[in-house]
Amino acid sequence: xxxxxxxxxxxxxxxxxxxxxxxxxxxxxxxxxxxxxxxxxxxxxxxxxxxxxxxxxxxxxxxxxxxxxxxxxxxxxxxxxxxxxxxxxxxxxxxxxxxxxxxxxxxxxxxxxxxxx
Amino acid sequence: xxxxxxxxxxxxxxxxxxxxxxxxxxxxxxxxxxxxxxxxxxxxxxxxxxxxxxxxxxxxxxxxxxxxxxxxxxxxxxxxxxxxxxxxxxxxxxxxxxxxxxxxxxxx
Numbered sequence: 001x002x003x004x005x006x007x008x009x010x011x012x013x014x015x016x017x018x019x020x021x022x023x024x025x026x027x028x029x030x031x032x033x034x035x036x037x038x039x040x041x042x043x044x045x046x047x048x049x050x051x052x053x054x055x056x057x058x059x060x061x062x063x064x065x066x067x068x069x070x071x072x073x074x075x076x077x078x079x080x081x082x083x084x085x086x087x088x089x090x091x092x093x094x095x096x097x098x099x100x101x102x103x104x105x106x107x108x109x110x111x112x113x114x115x116x117x
Numbered sequence: 118x119x120x121x122x123x124x125x126x127x128x129x130x131x132x133x134x135x136x137x138x139x140x141x142x143x144x145x146x147x148x149x150x151x152x153x154x155x156x157x158x159x160x161x162x163x164x165x166x167x168x169x170x171x172x173x174x175x176x177x178x179x180x181x182x183x184x185x186x187x188x189x190x191x192x193x194x195x196x197x198x199x200x201x202x203x204x205x206x207x208x209x210x211x212x213x214x215x216x217x218x219x220x221x222x223x224x225x
Contacts, residue, residue: 004159033213043205043215056212088158105151105165106207110158
């Protein structure tokens, strides 16, 4: 079955713009979580959605937001982009969400490489 | 604040060597620890550990969790060049926290 699909693969934006990234989970998976990966900070958790509801949130400013649709696809939006937002953004899907998610593990997509200039 | 520390940061070994990677954690309401291998982009799942003292094994890789001392070990025996990657551990507590990763380079 198809894996986790993230689009676009690469993106270049200028400071102050906004961006929307998309993540389609594995068919049947209802949980989607988002992560930011940078060389300096490593992988950091952004937020997790399950059944269209945000279940957990990391320590990121309000410029980072997300949502999940009824078909479990998720979008992440970053407004007023800063140079420091340049990173690889990964999403992961799981069969269940919240405390149950770790019973099934997370499957990651290949990520979207965002460069802010 | 939850904290996950991996060591060493990086290491270089030759094919056939054994490597041992460490993941120490301080996590509120710890539920499980997961190991991932990241080569290019998407981390790939290796193990999930929830119980102390029970070794998980897959081929040349094995892992164990110590919930009393709050750490996990990932072992790779008879390393091959294809094992070169960044190995990440992820803890699930009140939130999900990744360690900084250990970069492993296996030379022929």
